Amino acid sequence: MYDLPKENKDLRRYVLGKDLRRLGLYLLWMALWYGGAMAYNHNHQTYTPDRLMLGWKLFFWMLASATLGFFLFRIYTFFTDRAYQGTILTSGLSQSYEGSKDPGLLKSADYDFRLNTALKLETDRGKRKRLHFEQKNGFYFYYYEGTKVVKFHGLPYPVAVGHQHPNARQYRMCAACGQVNGAKETRCQTCFFTLIDEGEYAYYLLHDVPGKCL
Ligand SMILES: [Zn+2]
Numbered sequence: 340m341y342d343l344p345k346e347n348k349d350l351r352r353y354v355l356g357k358d359l360r361r362l363g364l365y366l367l368w369m370a371l372w373y374g375g376a377m378a379y380n381h382n383h384q385t386y387t388p389d390r391l392m393l394g395w396k397l398f399f400w401m402l403a404s405a406t407l408g409f410f411l412f413r414i415y416t417f418f419t420d421r422a423y424q425g426t427i428l429t430s431g432l433s434q435s436y437e438g439s440k441d442p443g444l445l446k447s448a449d450y451d452f453r454l455n456t457a458l459k460l461e462t463d464r465g466k467r468k469r470l471h472f473e474q475k476n477g478f479y480f481y482y483y484e485g486t487k488v489v490k491f492h493g494l495p496y497p498v499a500v501g502h503q504h505p506n507a508r509q510y511r512m513c514a515a516c517g518q519v520n521g522a523k524e525t526r527c528q529t530c531f532f533t534l535i536d537e538g539e540y541a542y543y544l545l546h547d548v549p550g551k552c553l
Pocket residue numbers: 513514515516517518527528529530531532
């Protein structure tokens with residue numbers, strides 16, 4: 340239901356590309372394990388069938404391959420990282436600053452600043468969710484308590500779709516890299532992905548405009 344807007348073609352392509360790549364690697368991984376078992380059988384043709392990779396042995400071998408790959412290529416995110424809409428219950432920020440780990444010698448090139456963000460949300464279906472991510476240039480008011488956000492599949496930064504702090508309305512969050520951009524920008528000034536039109540998306544959701552997603 341909470342698909343990326345069809346206007347954000349590049350974001351849709353990016354997420355699809357990432358998913359297909361992972362799925363492709365997963366299938367390749369399983370094919371390699373299967374190939375390994377077949378090569379073993381081929382190289383040991385003099386063995387009796389019970390010593391070859393056949394039947395149950397082959398089944399468990401492939402089961403091990405599927406299970407390991409499931410975690411290695413994070414296939415579980417196809418089930419866990421589903422898009423949803425939620426309201427922020429608590430929004431925690433912990434600041435960190437490195438400055439090349441030498442605060443006495445602040446050089447602009449070494450300047451390093453991160454905001455670790457932890458959100459607790461309640462989805463519109465009443466489920467509790469937690470989100471952890473790192474904002475590059477943290478902006479507290481964007482993920483203010485009470486803000487409605489949509490978390491899209493495959494993109495780390497949720498996007499606000501209503502009840503924001505008034506100070507946040509003049510900004511747009513890049514769903515891909517977490518850069519805060521001006522409300523008039525259509526592309527992220529850091530990673531150049533298109534920005535999701537938060538107002539328009541909120542309107543789509545509210546009025547359930549058919550065809551908002553392809
Ligand atoms: Zn960006």
